[in-house]
Amino acid sequence: MQNFIIKSCNFESFPSAIYREFHKDYLKLCFGVLDAEVDYKNKRITLWSPKPLNVDSFELTDFKNSMLGIINYEDLEATLLGCMKDDDFHIRFYRHFLLAYSKNSSTLKL
Numbered sequence: 001m002q003n004f005i006i007k008s009c010n011f012e013s014f015p016s017a018i019y020r021e022f023h024k025d026y027l028k029l030c031f032g033v034l035d036a037e038v039d040y041k042n043k044r045i046t047l048w049s050p051k052p053l054n055v056d057s058f059e060l061t062d063f064k065n066s067m068l069g070i071i072n073y074e075d076l077e078a079t080l081l082g083c084m085k086d087d088d089f090h091i092r093f094y095r096h097f098l099l100a101y102s103k104n105s106s107t108l109k110l
Contacts, residue, residue: 001094002081004101009077014040022101023080029093030083033069038076045071045079 005026008019015023020038027036033049047069073079084090 001084001098004098005080005084006077009080018101022097023076026080026097027083029090030085031069040076043073043076045073047071 004022008015008022011019014020023038024036027033027038027045027047031047031049033047035048037046038044039046049067049069071079084094
C-alpha cells in the first residue's frame with residue numbers, strides 16, 4: 001500500500017483520474033467522512049463529515065448538519081502515508097484498494 005501511495009503521488013501538476021479517485025476514496029476511509037476532495041493546486045484537502053451523528057435520524061441526504069474540515073498539506077505523499085493504520089479493518093480495505101485500482105487500470109503495476 002505504501003508503494004501504491006508513493007506511485008499515486010508521483011505527478012507534475014495533477015495525478016491521473018484513477019489516482020485522483022484513489023486519493024478521494026482513501027481519504028474518505030482514513031477520516032471516516034462522507035466525501036473528500038483534494039485541491040492539488042492549492043495543496044488542500046476538504047472533508048465533509050456528518051455532525052452530529054444521530055443514529056435515530058441520520059440520512060445521507062441530510063447535509064445541512066454536516067461539518068466541513070480543511071487540511072492544508074505541503075507534501076501529499078507524506079500526508080497520505082501518515083494516515084495509514086495497521087489494524088485488521090484497514091488492512092482489509094488496503095487490499096481491496098490495491099485489487100480494485102489495479103484491475104481498473106492496465107497501466108497500474110503494483
